[in-house]
Amino acid sequence: MMGGRTTGWGAKRWVAGLSAVVAVAAAAWATTAAAMEAGRGSVTEIATVQPATKQPPVGCSYRTSDGLHINTTVTKQVLLMYGSASDTISFSFRPTNKSEEIESVAITSYKRAIITSVSEAEQNVVGNVGGVPVTNMTFTIGFDGTVGETGYVVEVTTQEDTYTMEGAYEVGGFVLSVDDKIVSGEEKDGLQLGDVVSLASKPLTECSMKWKAFGSSSSDTPDVSTIEIAFKEQEGSTFLKEVEYADTCAVDGYVDSKLAEGCGVGFSPNGNAFAIKTSPYRCGYGQFFVHFTWPAIELNGEAFETVLIVKFDKSSPPPCVALANTVEVDARGGVVAVDMFNLLNPPQPSDVQKVILTYDGKSYDSDNGKSTLEQPDQRVVFPVSGGTSGETHEATIECAFEDRTIEATYLGGNVQVEVTGEASLAEIKDLPERDGKIIFAVLIEFDRYDPDNYTVTTHSKCLAGFIAMLGGDVDDYGLASVRRGSAIPEVLLYADDKEDYDAQVETLKADLDEESCKGQEAMDEPCSDVRFLESYVVASDGSGVSGDGSAVAAATGLATWSIALIAVLGALLVLLLVALALWAVYRRSAEQTESDYSTSGPLGVPDPDDLLYNESVVRDVYGRSNGAGPTAETAAARAREAELREEFPRPPSTSAASGRAETDDASSTYSGLMG
Numbered sequence: 001m002m003g004g005r006t007t008g009w010g011a012k013r014w015v016a017g018l019s020a021v022v023a024v025a026a027a028a029w030a031t032t033a034a035a036m037e038a039g040r041g042s043v044t045e046i047a048t049v050q051p052a053t054k055q056p057p058v059g060c061s062y063r064t065s066d067g068l069h070i071n072t073t074v075t076k077q078v079l080l081m082y083g084s085a086s087d088t089i090s091f092s093f094r095p096t097n098k099s100e101e102i103e104s105v106a107i108t109s110y111k112r113a114i115i116t117s118v119s120e121a122e123q124n125v126v127g128n129v130g131g132v133p134v135t136n137m138t139f140t141i142g143f144d145g146t147v148g149e150t151g152y153v154v155e156v157t158t159q160e161d162t163y164t165m166e167g168a169y170e171v172g173g174f175v176l177s178v179d180d181k182i183v184s185g186e187e188k189d190g191l192q193l194g195d196v197v198s199l200a201s202k203p204l205t206e207c208s209m210k211w212k213a214f215g216s217s218s219s220d221t222p223d224v225s226t227i228e229i230a231f232k233e234q235e236g237s238t239f240l241k242e243v244e245y246a247d248t249c250a251v252d253g254y255v256d257s258k259l260a261e262g263c264g265v266g267f268s269p270n271g272n273a274f275a276i277k278t279s280p281y282r283c284g285y286g287q288f289f290v291h292f293t294w295p296a297i298e299l300n301g302e303a304f305e306t307v308l309i310v311k312f313d314k315s316s317p318p319p320c321v322a323l324a325n326t327v328e329v330d331a332r333g334g335v336v337a338v339d340m341f342n343l344l345n346p347p348q349p350s351d352v353q354k355v356i357l358t359y360d361g362k363s364y365d366s367d368n369g370k371s372t373l374e375q376p377d378q379r380v381v382f383p384v385s386g387g388t389s390g391e392t393h394e395a396t397i398e399c400a401f402e403d404r405t406i407e408a409t410y411l412g413g414n415v416q417v418e419v420t421g422e423a424s425l426a427e428i429k430d431l432p433e434r435d436g437k438i439i440f441a442v443l444i445e446f447d448r449y450d451p452d453n454y455t456v457t458t459h460s461k462c463l464a465g466f467i468a469m470l471g472g473d474v475d476d477y478g479l480a481s482v483r484r485g486s487a488i489p490e491v492l493l494y495a496d497d498k499e500d501y502d503a504q505v506e507t508l509k510a511d512l513d514e515e516s517c518k519g520q521e522a523m524d525e526p527c528s529d530v531r532f533l534e535s536y537v538v539a540s541d542g543s544g545v546s547g548d549g550s551a552v553a554a555a556t557g558l559a560t561w562s563i564a565l566i567a568v569l570g571a572l573l574v575l576l577l578v579a580l581a582l583w584a585v586y587r588r589s590a591e592q593t594e595s596d597y598s599t600s601g602p603l604g605v606p607d608p609d610d611l612l613y614n615e616s617v618v619r620d621v622y623g624r625s626n627g628a629g630p631t632a633e634t635a636a637a638r639a640r641e642a643e644l645r646e647e648f649p650r651p652p653s654t655s656a657a658s659g660r661a662e663t664d665d666a667s668s669t670y671s672g673l674m675g
Contacts (some may be wrong), residue, residue, distance in 0.1 A: 056092040060154055060165035063090050073238055077214055079299040080145055080173035080254040082306050085143040086211050093156050098132040100158040111150035114171055117142030147171045147212035172297050173304045174211035176274050190309030196318045196645015200280040205276045222271040226292040229265060233285055240284035240376040280322045280411055285346045290563055312436040318347050320399035324413030325461040328420045333386040334515045338415055343378045350402045359383045359393035359417045372526040379526055381448055387419040426459035431478035431492045438495040438540050439541050441480055442508060443533040449487035461523045462489060468522035469511045470504055505535045
């Protein structure tokens with residue numbers, strides 16, 4: 001795109017009478033006719049050269065800036081800047097007789113297509129010559145029409161005579177017209193187009209062009225290739241691509257009623273026409289400006305400039321638009337990105353709230369956080385589920401705005417979703433040792449991905465970006481890991497030394513800056529979705545283990561929130577293990593109790609015949625135990641004692657103590673009988 005003014009166009013009204021009009025100078029009147037024919041000097045043409053006088057002659061005479069007077073035909077040059085200009089015609093009038101009175105003053109015999117307005121004459125009597133009054137008169141001339149040449153006649157009428165004086169103007173520049181109506185210029189109505197839907201079927205509009213270079217004739221051909229073209233919106237600095245115009249487009253590229261692909265404006269080589277081809281469905285704020293600068297036409301060191309205001313019918317909001325494409329998705333799911341525009345304000349009344357992608361009977365809402373919602377183009381990202389490998393589905397897209405939901409208009413065809421099968425994730429790849437080489441790592445964050453869908457294809461795009469920025473080939477790059485926090489590949493690289501390492505890191509930082517976007521473009525990723533995080537030296541001596549320890553620790557350590565989360569999980573795990581241990585001890589105790597006391601004795605009382613019970617008792621030398629049941633020998637002895645008590649019963653005792661003794665130890669009661 002050629003350079004040119006993009007601001008302040010309305011600040012200049014370009015009063016030609018001040019700077020854009022060639023004034024009549026006394027030096028020019030002395031210029032030779034040959035020099036004037038060659039176009040040199042301030043005055044383009046003088047019909048008859050007469051000496052200037054201090055006293056005004058009889059009739060009308062031009063006043064010069066030096067206060068001199070000349071009675072001849074003078075041609076002035078005017079530059080039609082931004083479609084308009086103005087000038088003043090100043091002259092003195094001296095009648096023949098002092099008795100004559102002025103009845104009327106007029107400018108006549110001019111082309112109204114060029115001179116569009118003439119003011120009333122300002123009259124001021126400034127003195128007399130021999131008693132005859134001298135009146136200074138001034139007209140303001142307006143130029144809001146076309147370019148070209150026109151003559152005029154000054155007429156002053158008295159009651160006795162009519163006095164005349166001739167002059168001419170040469171108005172330089174160019175104008176654009178449609179149906180004989182001038183559309184270029186700051187104060188014109190501009191080029192009125194229809195709504196974007198109807199324009200999509202007939203986007204090209206041709207304007208006729210009329211041009212005038214100073215000193216040129218109608219048979220000349222202008223060099224329109226030197227015209228500079230620029231574009232500007234009604235407000236804001238971002239051009240919303242209502243027309244496409246690449247730097248490689250030829251200014252004179254409108255040939256055979258066609259414009260080249262990607263070139264939205266152009267002049268015909270012969271300077272007869274100008275064409276504009278609007279981009280389908282783009283209308284921006286409703287109007288935009290095409291600014292022209294033509295250095296080949298200049299006056300007093302100032303080049304010609306003008307503007308074409310292009311206007312759209314925005315009585316109805318434009319459609320949201322999806323660009324035709326076939327997008328691939330893994331059979332296990334992932335993300336789908338669709339290029340769109342007309343999702344934001346302008347041209348919509350409000351920004352889109354969400355976009356809905358539907359295919360294979362399922363609908364998915366856009367992830368606006370991972371989408372690129374910027375002017376003039378938007379890339380919308382949809383997290384989607386898996387599908388059957390090998391299938392292709394035609395997708396529909398809906399745009400949900402604040403007050404309506406509409407289906408997208410598809411530009412160039414439909415959007416297809418192709419299920420490609422389970423894609424392999426990027427694999428870890430160590431870099432082999434190389435003599436004299438430093439191995440370092442770089443962490444890059446991709447907003448659109450996470451480690452679960454950072455595939456081989458995505459990593460290949462990442463490496464393509466590195467190769468574009470730093471050179472080399474895929475063998476010069478490794479992959480240590482893909483971390484979480486979106487997808488953060490830890491890319492391994494070689495450097496010759498510390499200086500080379502620093503240089504490569506600075507290159508990556510600069511190229512991955514959002515404003516530069518060089519690296520992102522090489523990776524085919526949005527400028528705002530890829531960023532440089534950090535770098536560190538992995539190995540500085542070829543061993544693969546040495547390097548900047550603190551940097552490695554900082555780079556390989558987990559984030560603070562990850563450490564806190566692990567600490568909490570560890571504490572919960574310890575509590576769980578303690579609880580399991582206590583439960584195990586309790587369970588073991590319960591099982592032992594059930595084994596020891598599970599025989600048929602009374603509840604809580606062990607059965608003397610229980611094997612464990614008998615094995616657990618401790619007996620003294622007399623066969624007595626610590627409360628355990630008797631042995632077989634003891635049982636037999638006690639049975640014998642019972643028989644003896646039946647044969648020889650003991651008289652009842654009145655002593656509570658003796659009763660307890662009898663009850664507690666029968667063997668002592670009958671020891672004499674057994675002895």
